[in-house]
Amino acid sequence: MNIFTTFRLALRALWRNKVRSSLTMLGIIFGIGTVIAMIASGQGARESVADVFRAMGTNLLIITNGSSRQGGAAGGAGSQMALTWDDLTALENGEVSTLRWVAPVLQTKVQVASDANNWNTSVVGTKPAYFKIKNWDIKEGTLFDDDAAATGPKIALIGTTIATQLFPGVNPLGQTLRINGQPYEVTGVLASKGQSGMGQDQDDVIVIPLKTYLAKLDKGVGKYISKGQIYVSTYREDDISRAEQQVTDLLRQRHNLSAADDDDFRIRNLAEFALRQKESTEKITTLLAIVAAMSLVVGGIGVMNIMLVSVIERTREIGIRMGVGARPIDVMTQFLVESLVLSFVGGVLGLGFGALLANYMAGYYGWKFFFPAATAAIAFAVAGGVGVIFGLYPAIRASRLDPITALRYES
Template sequence: MNFAATLRIALLALRVNKMRSALTMLGIIIGVAAVIVMIAVGGGAQARVEEQIRSLGSNIIMVLSGSMTSGGARGGIGSQPTIFEDDAYAIGREIEEIQAAAPTLRGNGQVVFGNSNWSTVFYGITPDYLDVREWAVVEGRGFEPAEMNGAGKVALIGQTVARNLFGDASPIDQVIRVRKVPLTIIGVLDRKGQSMTGQDQDDILLMPISTARKRVLGAAMAKSRSVSSIMVKVRQGQDMSMADQRMRELLRQRHRLQAGQDDDFFVRNLSEILQAQEASSKVMALLLAAVASVSLLVGGIGIMNIMLVSVTERTREIGLRMAVGARGRDILTQFLVEAVTLSLIGGAIGILLGVGGAMAVAELAGWRTELSAASIVLAAGFAGAVGVFFGYYPARKASRLLPIEALRYE
């Protein structure tokens, strides 16, 4: 018996009981659609986390100004300026695992251009900062060495600042005032989007660290060499915890801390937090897919149920087919193909519904979804496997009927 003939018989049998076939398929349709939507939602969450890791810059360790204990009261992070520009240069120079260490000086204030103004965060930076954060200048240019060393009155701005002060006009070569200091905008930074804590990373203004220290932050800062934080980028492929360890040792040594004395700085390994988040989102995605697979399994049991009913109903037909020469395996193939056809048609409709559903979730709930070809192939393959697995038992039952008993069946 050739395959085309078998398929034709299967389609005919499914058409005879349209309503029943449709309801049986519904189980598979819902199962496949659920698997696809859930994988898309899980994938979307994962992609978001990965994007945050990328936007932060990979392999980042933050060193923050620590607390100093005075008279038994321990201050919080940044309560005392305890890290200095030279600490950053020493880290970059002496620890081989580290690619770059960028000291930053943080402040905030009103930025004024003409008659519009905007409150933002500004950072005094060294050229290493853009390298560490893997941040590109999309319009204009970066800082020149002369501007870095000479406290040049220049600034780079983020997309949000650019939009709020200049609208659609080009900000390049415009002069703005930050805390009354006039700075010329020389470039606009690439879009970074939201950080993992929901902050707008594009709401930012960068200037040379010397400019921030000597011109913007005021007299108290001008004499100091302290910085708000140091952003450290570990070389690709190097062990983060090893770099972390060696950096702590170096800073303790430079700050002349005795054994047993607390660190006077904080080290935050941000990508570790993100990696933990990524791992949890992976587990979440897996869990969603597992729950969806259960519905596919239930759909499969529906197929088995209906195929068993169908075999019983068509006992005389089976007997006749055997009488005119069908062998056991011809009958087995016939019912198996019927079950697989049922599940594959259901699977195909489920794929369409799942893709549509994922798009609807993205559109209506505003969740990010990530449709992957792999998940569609997986769902289709799973649907086919369900058909074979749950169709086999009824088909075998049919193939083992004895012809005379099947013919006599009322």
């Protein structure tokens, strides 16, 4: 018996029991669908997290006040003051060879207002290198330059959230906003960056020149960078660990710390944080895929049970086929093909269900929808494996029936 005849007979047998075949496939559909959804969602989540950290700058170090043994990440606020403006100058002047960009970042919460609305947001005072470090482009207008950072004009760059809240339906360029009652001219709208790795809206921010910030919002404490951080980035991501050590050595030397003294500053390495986030996402995805695979095993057991019932119900049919010349291998092949058809049809439908579920999860959680061709290949491979593994025993059992005994069987 050729394979086409076997396939036709298998389809006919399954069609005779449409309801039972459909219910059997449900286990495969949900099993494969959930596995595929977990894999696709995990990949999408990883890509989204990677995009967030690429936007933040994976070759970024953030230097703050405070001992490395102190908990939290308050950005230097409330920590013992140690970082000085001279430290910043040393970093800017190339005393650490691996650093490409260096920028102070001072930040505070303020109330801002336009003629239309009020809004509570964050204001950042910094230098132009900040935009290089953050890979932040301008959407409209122009970024301020080093002269503006040094002279302190009352100008502001706003994120897209600020533009929407304060200037709905109006081009914000050239408009005036008030920060704590002081007027500032909007000279640019920053490109949207979306949410940070911590779930914060990065577009809900106003950026002003450092000199303006120090004059109008925070006069500082003498030589110390009291309520701010220093952002530094390297030429290459591979340099980040070496740069961290070089910055540590330089600051310890400048702060006259002995070998027994703890650092009086903290350095956060975003590349390491991004790697930990990626590893955590991969572990969670793997765990969820394993849990989902358990439902696939249950679906496979359902296929095996139905095929065993089918063998019992068709015992007399098997006896007749053997009596007219069918070989045991022909009988085994037919039942194995029936199992494979159930599994493959369930796999195709499960693939569609998994894609829909992954797309829904991506939309709900704000991930990328990621569904590569390899995912479809996995679905078909798993479906084939389920069909063979759980269909083999019923097929072998059918092929080993004694023709005489089978012909005498009464259902």
